[in-house]
Amino acid sequence: MKTTNILIVIYICTLSLSTFGGEFDNGAKIYSYSCVLCHGNKGMGDGYLPMKIKDYPSTNLFENIKSKDRENLIKVISQGFLYKDVDAYMPPWKDELSKREIADLADFIIYLRTDTLPAINLLEQYLNKIKRSVRIGELIFQTRCILCHGKQGRGDGRLSKIIKSPPPANLTISQLPTESMKAIISYGGQNVGRSSKMPPWGDFLTDSEIQALIDYVKTLRE
Numbered sequence: 001m002k003t004t005n006i007l008i009v010i011y012i013c014t015l016s017l018s019t020f021g022g023e024f025d026n027g028a029k030i031y032s033y034s035c036v037l038c039h040g041n042k043g044m045g046d047g048y049l050p051m052k053i054k055d056y057p058s059t060n061l062f063e064n065i066k067s068k069d070r071e072n073l074i075k076v077i078s079q080g081f082l083y084k085d086v087d088a089y090m091p092p093w094k095d096e097l098s099k100r101e102i103a104d105l106a107d108f109i110i111y112l113r114t115d116t117l118p119a120i121n122l123l124e125q126y127l128n129k130i131k132r133s134v135r136i137g138e139l140i141f142q143t144r145c146i147l148c149h150g151k152q153g154r155g156d157g158r159l160s161k162i163i164k165s166p167p168p169a170n171l172t173i174s175q176l177p178t179e180s181m182k183a184i185i186s187y188g189g190q191n192v193g194r195s196s197k198m199p200p201w202g203d204f205l206t207d208s209e210i211q212a213l214i215d216y217v218k219t220l221r222e
Contacts, residue, residue, distance in 0.1 A: 018022045024122060027108025028118035032099055032126035038089070041127060041206055042120050043112050048136070049089075057087040061109060073106040127206040137216030140209055144201065153220040163197045181214045 023212040026150050031039075035189060038059045040046040045060030064127075066085055067073035075083050078099075080092030093102060117122070141153075148163060150156040153171035180192075189198030201210065 023104055024108055024111055027104040028123045029126045030105045031108055032123060032130060048139045052139060057089060062113060070106055070110060073109060074102055077102050077105055124206060126210050130208055132208045132212035133213060134215045137212035140213045141216050153217065166195050171217050172220050178214055182210060185210050185213060
């Protein structure tokens with residue numbers, strides 16, 4: 001099973017590659033396509049795969065740093081799990097990215113670690129240009145929402161036994177329009193005059209991810 005998961009990671013990571021140019025811009029664009037699945041939108045390790053696959057190793061780029069200088073970071077990106085002490089889930093990129101692209105990606109990761117807020121702002125520009133599929137919306141729902149709303153969105157998640165007055169919404173019968181859904185997801189329930197138990201996700205999800213989540217939730221409606 002673990003070998004299968006590793007192959008899935010490598011396959012998914014190689015789906016959306018293209019040729020880029022530039023330095024921090026270039027690295028941010030490459031990261032948006034190639035690294036978010038594991039490392040997350042801000043490098044915090046909360047990508048779709050770590051949150052979905054049990055016992056997935058930490059992918060937080062700010063913790064347990066194995067490549068403390070640019071030269072070693074380039075080797076980690078290039079060789080992946082073939083390089084010393086690198087987790088088996090890290091794919092090698094040397095056959096998918098050019099040396100220039102790998103160097104640009106390494107420079108962006110260093111930028112992300114040392115000047116985090118501007119780097120995140122730059123990255124978000126590229127992340128919001130990517131149209132996320134309903135399948136990605138489903139992954140987001142499974143990793144962010146089922147604890148309260150339940151697997152089928154009926155409001156019967158594990159925390160529904162604790163959260164009362166009001167309980168988590170039954171999304172299968174909700175008829176909220178898209179803009180209202182977007183506001184609740186982005187800003188949280190309390191900020192839009194609804195349940196204070198609904199947390200804001202705007203700092204964790206990009207606009208395109210929120211739209212993908214909305215698209216998926218609509219498929220749950222009866």
